[in-house]
Amino acid sequence: MSPPLTVTVRGRTFEPTPVFDTFWRFAAERHAITEKRFKGLPAPWTNDPILEAYPFCNTYRVLDRVSQYLIAEVIEKGSQDPTELVFRILLFNTFTSINTYETLRNAITPFTWSTYERANYERVLRGLYDDKVSIYTGSFQKPAPSLGFVENFMNHLVFMEVLMKKLPMRCAKAEYVADVFEWLCTFKSMGDFTAYQLVLNLSYSNVLNFSDYDFVVVGVGSRRGLQRCFKGQIPRACEVDIIRWMQLTQSDHFSRLKLKFNGLGSESRPIMLKIGTTPRRPFRPSGELPEMRLPKAWTLPARLSLRIKCPEEAEVEFIEKFVVSSIQSHRGVEGEREFLVYWEGYSSDEASWEPEDMLADDAPNAIKEYWKRPVDSSTL
Structure with missing residues (x-):
């Protein structure tokens, strides 16, 4: 049976707007575009004039170019020692620039935390800075903590060292993925968005071995999307519950709307909890996509157990700032x-x-x- 077109959470009933069905149509068509691109089919990949003209986030975050690079080049290449994995993921996440990461990796040997010396990394980063080569990508620039340096890249480098002192052990001992997020949010320069992005990147490896459905942070874009999908004002305490309901009932909605949705990979993984954002610039193809790489850690048995820290997670203060x-x-x-x-x-x-x-x-x-x-x- 199809689910009712209303959702009741925390004693409140929410009725979808017409945008609710539009969301499912968008998700199906956006993923179909990605599947065609991974198969190497030529453009146009859709007849929808909006999806053809503007860039939108992938239905699955793991399929964007940065995440695909992270899996193939950062996580899978190099030592699989947990501390070394955390180091490479954290270093890449700090600048979120493929060029910066590859420049560091090519210039420093061995490229490991066990042999880390700040001077080596400063030399390479300062060389990029002096040559006016962008160290960061425009979409993922992060606020820099004040740690005694004039340049943001140096403050970020030192901040990475601070996190490395405890982050590997925090990941190893975490009972819930939310524990790592909460600890990251204790640092002044780590807002909800940057902390959550780092947690997601760590989760593509086995250093943070939890289900992809354990935890979600409702960002500005997600909040805006929810408000458009449902009538009336949605209290902050209800947002995560509604997102979980959408995730759990997605196959029913695709079926109700007679939409073909293949899911992700050979196992047809359903849509995860993260919702994307709205585009503001024309779409320009970035070239042929490489072979799809899904995290090897996703096959581990521990990923099958759902561990939600508390049903009231949406009410925790730091998620609402x-x-x-x-x-x-x-x-x-x-x-x-x-x-x-x-x-x-x-x-x-x-x-x-x-x-x-x-x-x-x-x-x-x-x-x-x-x-x-x-x-x-x-x-x-």
Whole structure:
């Protein structure tokens, strides 16, 4: 039987909007595009004018180019000692740049934590910096902690050393994947988004051996998507429960809408808990995709056990923190003003348009700082 088109969690019943069915149609078509690209089929990969013109996150995070590189080149190449795995994943995650990682790996021998010396890594990074070669990627720039250096890349390098002192042991002893996330969030420069991305990257290896359905952080983009899929305001405490319900009933919705959805890999893995974000730029193909690589750790028996730390995980305070980093633009929508907000600890892809009345209550100083800057009259 198909599930009811309402979901009841924590005593509240939520009714889907028409966007709810659009989400499933999008997920099926977006994954079909990815499957065609991995098979090497020529464009166009879809008849949908929006999906053809703009880039959207993969239905599965693990299939994006950065994750595929992480699995094949960072995790699978090199020592499989847990500490060395954590080091390589953490180093790559720090800059999230394939070019930076390969430059470091090619220049430093041996490329291991056991032989790590800061001066060697500083020399290579400073060489890139002096040559004006980007050390970071635009989508994943992270706030740098203040650890005594002028350059962000040096503060990040030292911060990596700080994390390496305890992160391998934290991963080894964690009873729940949420334990590692909570510990990472105790560091001032690790916002929810950056901490969760690191946890996901670690989970592609066997150093963080938990089910992919144990834990999710509801980011700005996910929150925005949920609000569009359901009528009325969704309390923060209900968000994770609704996402879990969607994940558990996904096959019913694909069937109800008569959508073909193959799932991921030979085992047809269902959609995971993470929801993607909205595009803002035209789609440009990045070339032929390499052979699909799924994490070998996913086959381990421990991954079959669901371990949710607590049913109230969505109510934990640190998951609900969204601090305005800056406001970069504004626009008029149906007679109301909205601001483009960049959030502390989140990448630029997570920036969102927020109504003026909400920001006036939550971040009045950010609005004042924005109006002190020269503004582009075209945005008025």
